Amino acid sequence: xxxxxxxxxxxxxxxxxxxxxxxxxxxxxxxxxxxxxPQSPPPPTGLSELVWIRNHFGYDNxxxxxxxxxxxxxxxxxxxxxxxxYFGNLLYLLANQTDYGxxxxxxxxxxSDYIGSLQRLWVYGALQKIDSGKxxxxxxxxxxxxxxxxxxxxxxxxxxxxxxxxxxxxRILKLLDDWNLARSTNDILGVASQYIVVDPLANCSxxxxxxxxxxxxxxxxxxxxTNVSDCGxxxxxxxxxxxxxxxxxxxTWDISNETYIGFYFKGTTNSTSGYQLNILLSSATGYTSxxxxxxxxxxxxxxxxQGIVLQLSQFxxxxxxxLTSISSVRFGIYSVDNAIFDxxxxxxxxxxxx
Amino acid sequence: MLAEEKGLRAMTPVSxxxxxxxxxxxxxxxxxxxxxxxxxxxxxxxxISFGHPVSGTxxxxxxxxxxxxxxxxxxxxxxxxxxxxxxxxxSAMGPTRxxxxxxxxxxxxxxxxxxxxxxxxxPILASGMAxxxxxxxxxxxxxxxxxxxxxxxxxxxxxxREGPLWAVLYTDKPLFYLVLYGLQQLTFLSVxxxxxxxxxxxxxxxxxxxxxxxxxxxKEAAGYASLLTATSTALMRTSIDLYASFFATIVxxxxxxxxxxxxxGMQVRQRLILQLxxxxxxxxxxxxxxxxxxxxxxxxxxxKDRIKQVRQFLxxxxxxxxVMGLFIAFALIHPPPNYWGLGSSFSLYxxxxxxxxxxxxxxxxxxxxxxxGLLQYNPVLPILAVIGLLSYRPRTFPSRAIYVWTSIMLSxxxxxxxxxxAALLIxxxxxxxxxxxxxxxxx
Numbered sequence: 001x002x003x004x005x006x007x008x009x010x011x012x013x014x015x016x017x018x019x020x021x022x023x024x025x026x027x028x029x030x031x032x033x034x035x036x037x038p039q040s041p042p043p044p045t046g047l048s049e050l051v052w053i054r055n056h057f058g059y060d061n062x063x064x065x066x067x068x069x070x071x072x073x074x075x076x077x078x079x080x081x082x083x084x085x086y087f088g089n090l091l092y093l094l095a096n097q098t099d100y101g102x103x104x105x106x107x108x109x110x111x112s113d114y115i116g117s118l119q120r121l122w123v124y125g126a127l128q129k130i131d132s133g134k135x136x137x138x139x140x141x142x143x144x145x146x147x148x149x150x151x152x153x154x155x156x157x158x159x160x161x162x163x164x165x166x167x168x169x170x171r172i173l174k175l176l177d178d179w180n181l182a183r184s185t186n187d188i189l190g191v192a193s194q195y196i197v198v199d200p201l202a203n204c205s206x207x208x209x210x211x212x213x214x215x216x217x218x219x220x221x222x223x224x225x226t227n228v229s230d231c232g233x234x235x236x237x238x239x240x241x242x243x244x245x246x247x248x249x250x251x252t253w254d255i256s257n258e259t260y261i262g263f264y265f266k267g268t269t270n271s272t273s274g275y276q277l278n279i280l281l282s283s284a285t286g287y288t289s290x291x292x293x294x295x296x297x298x299x300x301x302x303x304x305x306q307g308i309v310l311q312l313s314q315f316x317x318x319x320x321x322x323l324t325s326i327s328s329v330r331f332g333i334y335s336v337d338n339a340i341f342d343x344x345x346x347x348x349x350x351x352x353x354x
Numbered sequence: 355m356l357a358e359e360k361g362l363r364a365m366t367p368v369s370x371x372x373x374x375x376x377x378x379x380x381x382x383x384x385x386x387x388x389x390x391x392x393x394x395x396x397x398x399x400x401x402i403s404f405g406h407p408v409s410g411t412x413x414x415x416x417x418x419x420x421x422x423x424x425x426x427x428x429x430x431x432x433x434x435x436x437x438x439x440x441x442x443x444x445s446a447m448g449p450t451r452x453x454x455x456x457x458x459x460x461x462x463x464x465x466x467x468x469x470x471x472x473x474x475x476x477p478i479l480a481s482g483m484a485x486x487x488x489x490x491x492x493x494x495x496x497x498x499x500x501x502x503x504x505x506x507x508x509x510x511x512x513x514x515r516e517g518p519l520w521a522v523l524y525t526d527k528p529l530f531y532l533v534l535y536g537l538q539q540l541t542f543l544s545v546x547x548x549x550x551x552x553x554x555x556x557x558x559x560x561x562x563x564x565x566x567x568x569x570x571x572x573k574e575a576a577g578y579a580s581l582l583t584a585t586s587t588a589l590m591r592t593s594i595d596l597y598a599s600f601f602a603t604i605v606x607x608x609x610x611x612x613x614x615x616x617x618x619g620m621q622v623r624q625r626l627i628l629q630l631x632x633x634x635x636x637x638x639x640x641x642x643x644x645x646x647x648x649x650x651x652x653x654x655x656x657x658k659d660r661i662k663q664v665r666q667f668l669x670x671x672x673x674x675x676x677v678m679g680l681f682i683a684f685a686l687i688h689p690p691p692n693y694w695g696l697g698s699s700f701s702l703y704x705x706x707x708x709x710x711x712x713x714x715x716x717x718x719x720x721x722x723x724x725x726x727g728l729l730q731y732n733p734v735l736p737i738l739a740v741i742g743l744l745s746y747r748p749r750t751f752p753s754r755a756i757y758v759w760t761s762i763m764l765s766x767x768x769x770x771x772x773x774x775x776a777a778l779l780i781x782x783x784x785x786x787x788x789x790x791x792x793x794x795x796x797x
Contacts, residue, residue, distance in 0.1 A: 009379070012382055012386060014794070016389060017578070017790055017793075017794065019392075020389065020582075020738070020790065021581050021585060022393050023392050023393050023734060024582060024585035024732055025487065025584075026393065026396035027585075027731055027732040028589075029400055029487055030400060030403070031590050031591075031731050032490050032491045033403055033494075035590075035591070035594065036491035036499050036590070036593070036594045037495060037499060038495060038498060039501035047497075059511050059515065060511060060516075075501050075504035075505055076504055078504060078505060078508035079498065079504035079505070079508050079511075082508050082512055119691075122691070123691050
């Protein structure tokens, strides 16, 4: 009797032991599927740019410096291109100056990557000869996203990769000063005006044509957001959870010769969850074919006036829109939760390089 | 002694009251049912994550059960920490009871030739499970997995261009990188493919090394420890991209296993192997080397004949200390930018300096319980580890070493990211394996 009970107990315990192993394996399999993933994989275009650099210049080419500015891109660039990868802001590298903004960044990974990349450049003697013309300085566009001022120092090299132009040091220093000014004043549009040709997309009379897509949105004309232009727009919108609310301006534009779209923006929100600003450029009625740009940058909504310049090449597409026949521009807010957004928009422009 | 123990075990249930037996059986049955539901529920979740829908009212019950139990997971790290700390304290200082808690002999009393087949089957099975679980995500991902993998890829590519000496000049893990580079060259794999195969091989290596280590002092628990290591989230996390830690942990388990055998016989050949292996640990990951010296040193200091044992330990560890001294001296004579390798890189671990290679993972010294987060993915392992701690009291050298080791790593986890970046160095699967074995012994 005891022996039978013992064997029953033993069987039960053995069964439990086996189930413990199985459930542990399952927890691990679930862990693997959830967490064993590529770290912040770059967009496919970013990866193909790195592959292009590798194919054209070779891995770990001591004469090539690849520039990136986020920790994830730094690792991908190290793995795919190797060699001299500069982590930081392009103009600081070209001017051979220490970027104290990055050096004192609150994120230790950013500081570490910056110091590591700088030391490597220094050990290989690249920093001392950065303006000697010996080095090919490459910027993968989809990984770096150079702004309008940085773009002034770049020329297309191929397949989305840009290369630093041979520019004299005085111009580099001027660009760096202007770039820092633009960052400190939040007005890259104003500062960049001296480098680009700006074409207003709508004159003051056209601003009254902005329409809201929702009854809970108010669109009114306002003045004095900046002293650049007399007219502006104020949109107050209550965005329901998971919805996108738009303000739309219809017209006819051919912006095929333009490189940038710019505007002044001042926004506030009571949202504490996720939200993003969407900009749409449609070339077909009913938005069946359009360009779009999305940004979840929360600093846009800090209540300060900000001059913004976006590269049109950064816009993604739905269907096959045409820049030659843009018929509608939309500013939309997407919100994860119910929230109120209040923003002012002024001086909507397109621009191209001089 | 074994016969006596068996006799005791056989006698104990007879003297128990039927009511308590019933209660125990009901409890065990309840645990079995709960585990059954969890096993099926988790399986359903995995099937769903592969895109195969599972539907039906009855079929959905285990999944709902698994989802309900997972609500408690976020508090598990804190609970586990308290349980493990409590078990460590109780086992070291609590009253000694001669009930279920008995120490197994350091070396098994009787060689059992009949048990040889199943003895090898379990580590082979465990290795297969570890290899499969580590390969699983790599079979569905096209890009390299984990951030540090990208860094390791760049190191191998750079060594390919600048020569193997680069690892000695610029890194603090020269031997580890040389081994990696040599293996990659030998296998003719591309760097990207090599980092698909490497973690699978390291997972198998870690499972086998745990089995060898536990086998050296508690043969009956070795299989369970290897199975629980193979299926632990600590091994999974390490396999994602912590290859240096993975490699050094394997070396650590092997050294500990050899040391326990050496301690019994003090053979010259074993001493030489140990001296060499400890140097390998130093040149692979000096943090693990320090841990090894501290754990064995502290455990030996707690021995009865501590002077003799510490002297013996010094005889095997001194060569590695001398090698470390040489590296430091070289670093002092040739400071950066001439030499950035082992000896000039300690401040890396305090976040004070960065070599031209850059740091892979930044470690900051801060009190952060979230670093114990790995404990929350498998609630079974900490519970079994606590049983292991309570049932395997620190009276023998191996158990003392494991106690010191667990205490150090647990303390480290509280003040650094060790719990995440060196999770496999916390010997919970070993303790859990002992716990399972001890539970089975009580039947």
